[in-house]
Amino acid sequence: MNSETYTQKYTVSHALVVGINKYQHASPLGYAVNDAQAIAKLLIDKFGFKEGKVLILDDKKATRANIIDSFLSYTNNSRPDDRIIFFFAGHGYTLSGRRGEVGFLVPYDGNQQSVSTLIRWDELTSNAELIPAKHILFVMDACYGGLAITRSLPPGSMRFLEDMLLRYSRQVLTAGKADEVVADAGGPIPNHSVFTGHLIEALEGKASSADGVITANGVMAYVYERVAKDQHSHQTPHYGFLDGDGDFIFKAPILDSPEKEDKKGQDVLVAVPSSMPMTDTNEPVSLINLTKEYLSDSRYTIKLHDLIAQKLREVLLQTSEDNFAVQGDWSLEEFTRRLKDYERIVDDLQRTLCCVAYWGKQEHLPLLKMVTTRLTDRLESKGGLAIWQALRWYPIMLLFYSAGISALASEKYDNLATIFTARLGPTLHTQSIPLILPIIKETGRLHDAFKGLPGHENQYVPRSEYLFTLLQPMLDDLLFLGRDYEQNFDRFEVLLALVYTDLDNQEHARLGGVWGPIGRFGWKFHHEEDSNPFKDIITEANRQKESWPPLKAGLFGGDYARFEKIANEFGKFLSRLNWF
Numbered sequence: 001m002n003s004e005t006y007t008q009k010y011t012v013s014h015a016l017v018v019g020i021n022k023y024q025h026a027s028p029l030g031y032a033v034n035d036a037q038a039i040a041k042l043l044i045d046k047f048g049f050k051e052g053k054v055l056i057l058d059d060k061k062a063t064r065a066n067i068i069d070s071f072l073s074y075t076n077n078s079r080p081d082d083r084i085i086f087f088f089a090g091h092g093y094t095l096s097g098r099r100g101e102v103g104f105l106v107p108y109d110g111n112q113q114s115v116s117t118l119i120r121w122d123e124l125t126s127n128a129e130l131i132p133a134k135h136i137l138f139v140m141d142a143c144y145g146g147l148a149i150t151r152s153l154p155p156g157s158m159r160f161l162e163d164m165l166l167r168y169s170r171q172v173l174t175a176g177k178a179d180e181v182v183a184d185a186g187g188p189i190p191n192h193s194v195f196t197g198h199l200i201e202a203l204e205g206k207a208s209s210a211d212g213v214i215t216a217n218g219v220m221a222y223v224y225e226r227v228a229k230d231q232h233s234h235q236t237p238h239y240g241f242l243d244g245d246g247d248f249i250f251k252a253p254i255l256d257s258p259e260k261e262d263k264k265g266q267d268v269l270v271a272v273p274s275s276m277p278m279t280d281t282n283e284p285v286s287l288i289n290l291t292k293e294y295l296s297d298s299r300y301t302i303k304l305h306d307l308i309a310q311k312l313r314e315v316l317l318q319t320s321e322d323n324f325a326v327q328g329d330w331s332l333e334e335f336t337r338r339l340k341d342y343e344r345i346v347d348d349l350q351r352t353l354c355c356v357a358y359w360g361k362q363e364h365l366p367l368l369k370m371v372t373t374r375l376t377d378r379l380e381s382k383g384g385l386a387i388w389q390a391l392r393w394y395p396i397m398l399l400f401y402s403a404g405i406s407a408l409a410s411e412k413y414d415n416l417a418t419i420f421t422a423r424l425g426p427t428l429h430t431q432s433i434p435l436i437l438p439i440i441k442e443t444g445r446l447h448d449a450f451k452g453l454p455g456h457e458n459q460y461v462p463r464s465e466y467l468f469t470l471l472q473p474m475l476d477d478l479l480f481l482g483r484d485y486e487q488n489f490d491r492f493e494v495l496l497a498l499v500y501t502d503l504d505n506q507e508h509a510r511l512g513g514v515w516g517p518i519g520r521f522g523w524k525f526h527h528e529e530d531s532n533p534f535k536d537i538i539t540e541a542n543r544q545k546e547s548w549p550p551l552k553a554g555l556f557g558g559d560y561a562r563f564e565k566i567a568n569e570f571g572k573f574l575s576r577l578n579w580f
Contacts, residue, residue: 004080005336006134007454008162008255011081014133015043015054016070020062020090025111032089033058035141035196039087042203047250062090064107064119075130082133083248086124089196092144092174093118101145121146125242128170136170137216137248141195143176149240153217153272158482159247160267161213161255163469166455167246173199173220175227176235187232194233198226203250213270216248221273245473247272267469269483287348288478291355301363308356308367311349312374318345319378319395326384326392332452338391343470346395350402354478357406357415368403368415369422372396372435376424387449393442400439402471405492409479413553420499420555434503436496440517460579464493464519490533493519495550498537502556502566514569518577526579534574538567 019036021029040056043049057066074084091106095115104110104118111117121144128136149172175195187197199219207222208214220239228236254268287307294304324338353371356364375396382389400419407415422435446463456462472485481488501516521533541548545560556563 004132004134004168005332005454006166006168007081008165009081010083010135010165010249011079013043013047013049013053014074014078014082014084015040015049016057016067016074016084016086017043017054018057018062018067018086018088018090020059020106020108022059022108023091023106024109025113026091026106029090031191031193031196032141034191035089035193036087038192038200039139039196039203042200043085046203060108062108064109064117067105067107067119068123071124072127072130074133075127078131078133080132080134083135083137084131084133085137085139085248087139087141089141089193092140092142094145103144103146105140105142105144122148125170125172128242134165134168135216135246135248138170138172138174138242139199140172140174141193141199142174143235144174145177147172147174147238149238149242152220152240154477154480156480156482157217157272158269158472158476158485159272160469160472161249161252161270162267162455163472164215164247164249166469167244169216169244169246169248170242171216171220171240171248172242173216173223173237173239175237177238187230188226194230195223195227195235195237198223198230201226207273208251209270211268211270212251212253214250214252215270215272216250217272219250269472269486288351288355291352292359295355295359295361295364298361298363304356304364305367308349308352308371311352312371315346315349315375315395316378319375319392321378324388324392326382326388328385328388330385330387332449335387335391335449336453338388339394342391342395343398346398347474350399351474351478353399353403354406354475357403357412357419358410358479360412360415362414365414365418368418372399372403372419372422373424375399376435376438386445390442390445391449393439394446396435397439397443398467398471400436401467401492402475404496405471405475405488406479408492408495409475409481409484409488411549413549413555416495417550417553417555420496421503436500436503440496440500444517460523461518461520468520487531487533490519490521490524490531491537493517494521494533494537495555497521498563498566498570499555501570502562505566514566514573516570516573518574522574522577523579525574526577534571538571541567 017036017040019033021033036056036058040054043054044051055070057070071086078084088105093104093106093112095102103121105121106112106118109117187194189197189200192200202219202222203214207218209218224237224239227233290307291304294300294307319342349371356367360368379392404416404419407419420436423432424435425432443463450456450462450466453462453466456465459465468489475481476485497516497518501514505514524532525534541563551558551560551563556566
């Protein structure tokens with residue numbers, strides 16, 4: 001699991017470009033060297049790659065030793081915020097092994113009769129783990145099998161542009177599969193293969209968004225569709241993620257525009273073009289599909305309970321103190337590592353719970369309550385570093401946010417109310433209290449730690465901003481929220497703040513001023529040119545009063561006067577913030 005801390009930019013851009021027309025032991029190709037030279041020129045002229053960082057290996061230079069040595073040089077010659085593109089135009093080769101197909105690239109001195117002279121494809125991908133650069137894109141104008149691609153983005157996916165730069169990724173695009181032959185001529189551009197011809201057109205602008213953004217996913221989707229439909233092609237490109245979920249960005253003018261500097265705390269949501277590659281119809285049923293099946297019929301309520309209980313046990317085991325000791329010194333590197341480990345561990349349970357919150361009915365409400373409350377079983381107070389103790393609540397906050405936003409997106413206010421009002425059971429030393437109170441209190445101690453993460457140093461609410469970008473890809477893939485995601489996120493945080501304030505006052509019978517957690521809606525409250533989620537919710541509640549869905553679901557005791565009092569007090573609290 002990669003836990004490196006990245007920034008929202010590239011430091012150095014590297015390219016290793018290989019093109020082989022003349023082979024020692026294989027049949028010649030006509031345009032592979034042209035393809036390699038054209039790609040190298042595009043990277044330098046259009047995408048800011050320095051000429052000295054673009055290495056071209058053609059024909060006799062493209063020996064097995066030179067290709068491997070040049071690729072492995074990036075283990076020492078690249079840094080975490082770098083990007084690397086590996087382009088290969090030449091022959092591919094596939095052998096059948098005991099566990100399936102094994103793909104190879106054929107170097108200049110490669111002999112298909114001697115496997116040791118070839119470059120096994122997964123030798124490159126496994127060695128990519130040793131390279132610090134956050135983004136590596138493999139582009140192969142060759143056909144071969146044995147690609148271990150985990151997934152491609154669903155059609156219509158949307159991603160935050162700056163967030164892509166903060167996430168690790170290893171991506172691949174190949175010209176075709178094992179039983180296909182590369183079309184070395186007849187493409188859309190003279191003297192280039194079909195595959196590279198369409199690739200060049202994609203990079204020259206045909207794969208760009210309306211804002212001029214060109215990403216690897218956009219390029220791959222464009223090339224996949226064009227090559228598969230090209231009359232001169234007998235290929236179906238193969239593409240997707242080998243590892244990670246970032247995106248190699250070729251060009252993003254909007255990140256450098258003066259207007260972006262004025263948009264504090266805002267990221268740019270961009271559509272990611274995607275043509276879904278064919279998948280294996282014998283693929284086992286996924287966890288999410290199984291969850292949806294169980295949700296569709298009340299007969300499966302027990303099976304769904306058992307499935308979630310199993311995932312819950314796995315999370316409890318992996319987040320025990322054996323793996324996350326509360327002792328130990330503080331460092332930003334250790335904080336980041338723990339953060340990413342918690343996110344990885346909770347991912348399956350998080351996605352399952354989102355489905356329950358979005359599609360669940362009355363009989364599924366106990367499941368929503370069970371997950372968040374049971375995760376507190378091992379959070380008893382003990383000695384140790386305060387920040388590591390507070391961070392133990394982070395997985396619960398992830399589930400709280402993602403399930404709550406999912407419930408809001410489907411307007412399932414009964415589900416949302418169940419999440420917000422779940423209570424911790426009494427112990428020998430404490431009474432039963434609303435779970436929302438310790439979640440907010442404990443994770444509030446992490447404010448300065450989140451502020452230390454790259455891109456969050458100057459933000460008023462770094463934890464909120466971090467969660468905003470973190471949850472978007474997962475929720476968009478699951479629920480197809482698109483541009484409604486921001487509205488649902490802000491709406492959730494406003495209701496979270498008001499419900500917390502209400503329950504905190506009820507719990508402690510406070511009189512006078514109030515306090516509640518402020519999310520990214522706080523700075524929007526003070527900038528009239530932006531939407532104002534807090535005022536929008538107040539207006540909506542004032543118009544509907546007792547018919548307002550959150551009240552009908554039981555929040556604020558179902559009492560409009562109680563809500564109005566809390567909202568007015570919290571509004572005064574927001575007005576006193578000096579966020580200008």
